[in-house]
Amino acid sequence: MIETFVFSSESIFLREEDQENVQQLLDYLKSRNQQIGMVFYDQALMNxxxxxxxxxxxxxxxxxxxxxxxxxxxxxxxxxxELSHQKVNFISNSLEQLAEAKALGFKPIYIAEDCDKETVPCQTFRDFNQFHIGVIENRFEKLM
Structure with a gap:
């Protein structure tokens, strides 16, 4: 089962301090033949x-x-x-953006240090390391 992971906003994906964990996550997703995409808003920073x-x-x-x-x-x-088959994860640190993503058929995933908010209506992770572990756990549960 191929899923798509769409990362939104440079502030979540391109932070310098997250790069080691980002690369580990991307290595894992690629080794599982998952599709990875990015939405960019700042072309210079992205490059x-x-x-x-x-x-x-x-x-x-x-x-x-x-x-x-x-x-x-x-x-x-x-x-x-992919959206018609509900196989697209949308990862962001903006709750407003995630609400819109959910309405459009994406599976929203919130990554932010304040992810413990009880009002967050989707999967939440504190950082990329926690998200990576969550993806592995999810894959393992599907195998059982």
Missing amino acids: QVLLEHHLADYLDFSINGEDAGTICNGLVDFLKV
Whole structure:
């Protein structure tokens, strides 16, 4: 079963202090043949970090977003088939963006240090390391 993981916003994916955990997560997803995509809002920052950390090799697609607070129509159109099968995870640190993602058929995933909020209506993780462990646990549970 191929799933798609879409990372939104440079602030969540491209933080310098997260790069080791990001690469471990991406290595794991790629080893499981999962599709990985990114929505970028700051082209210059994207180019700098992707090249410095060789992250572009992991991405199956990237889409330029128009507004960091919304889901771009190009992403929805591009993933129409995957969304109809409910196999697209949308990862963000914006609760408003995740609410919109859920309404569009994405499975929202919140990554933020304040992920313990009781009002968060989706899967939550404190950081990429915790998210990576959560993905592994989910795969293991599906095998059982």
